[in-house]
Amino acid sequence: MEKVFEKNYQLQVKGNVKMLTMMDSFSTIGQYTLSYFGQNSIKPELQDYLIEEKEVKLTEYYDPNTFQLIEYVNKLAYIYSNQQVCINSDGNIKGLLNLPEIRSKWDKLKKELMQTNPIAAFEIIRHKERELSNPPELLENLENTHFMHLFLYAFNYTADGVEYQKKRSVRDRMGIGFLIPVNQNFSSEVIENGYVINAEATLDDKDKIDKQMIAKVTGQKDFDIKHYTQASFTYNASGILQNAEMKVFEQINNDYKSDLYLNLNSI
Structure with missing residues (x-):
């Protein structure tokens, strides 16, 4: 595919959360590259993009458990660090072109999780296996990542x-x-x-x-x-x-x- 344009972004996320007696504040910074390839060759009503997550760092946190949690979430999110997606005019992801690559990354991470702590990893593995075998759920989850949520929120408005x-x-x-x-x-x-x-x-x-x-x-x-x-x-x-x-x-x-x-x- 021929690239139409490429754009680099920095995303800062700040949050203040209260859940029962737990209160926490955190901040992360991530680097992303967005590439646009024009119309999809099979379905020209869709647009092809590549989103590359270069790095995400936790820069501020109050609760030490937040560091461990976000580091673990980032490790799981690594399998989606490259997303080749097809997007319709309403800003919905209708296809994931590099799913085999994502599955391959997941297989490697799953082995690592099983070797580290198979009992603790059981529920995580079960959830991720279900997600990867259910394309509608997978695409919906990708749409709700912070970067994609921003990119798609006002998609095609002029x-x-x-x-x-x-x-x-x-x-x-x-x-x-x-x-x-x-x-x-x-x-x-x-x-x-x-x-x-x-x-x-x-x-x-x-x-x-x-x-x-x-x-x-x-x-x-x-x-x-x-x-x-x-x-x-x-x-x-x-x-x-x-x-x-x-x-x-x-x-x-x-x-x-x-x-x-x-x-x-x-x-």
């Missing part, structure tokens, strides 16, 4: 002067795994050498949330679910993402809440 409203369900950013119904609003503004897409999302309290699932995972019985997202995405005149900022506040109740700040800059 500075046309029209305000758009959209109802959709988004995965919670706390990592619990439930879907949150939200009302999204998009607006745009023209700037020198490009344009900005502004976005805001609030909880759609008229729609249903799987509280049974949340209760099973968290042990909570009383809910006061909230969600608020505010974001801006800066593109150049060619429609290539230059910078993005996003703030997300979520809570299940007063014992489960998080503030998340994402800042993506081209380098």
Whole structure:
């Protein structure tokens, strides 16, 4: 495939989390390269991209357990360090072209996990095997990584002067795994050498949330679910993402809440 363009980014993630009596703050910095290859040769309605995660470092943390947890998560995420994906006009990943390479990386990591601690690794291996054998779940999980969440959030919006409203369900950013119904609003503004897409999302309290699932995972019985997202995405005149900022506040109740700040800059 012939590369149309390549762009390097730095992503900083900051989080403040409260889960029962545990309160923590953390910050990570990651380096990414995004390559665009144009239309997919078989399905021209899709666009082909390669996302390469070069490095992710934990730069700040309060709880020592956070360091161990994020280091372990990064080790698991390494199998997805290269993602050759096909994206439709709505910003959904519809295909993963290098799945055999990812499976090969997983096989090596699985052997390492089994040799290190097979009992502790059993549940992790079972979950990852299920994910890799279920393409829809795998693609959804890839869409919800921090970099892809930013890249896809305002995908294909332009500075046309029209305000758009959209109802959709988004995965919670706390990592619990439930879907949150939200009302999204998009607006745009023209700037020198490009344009900005502004976005805001609030909880759609008229729609249903799987509280049974949340209760099973968290042990909570009383809910006061909230969600608020505010974001801006800066593109150049060619429609290539230059910078993005996003703030997300979520809570299940007063014992489960998080503030998340994402800042993506081209380098």
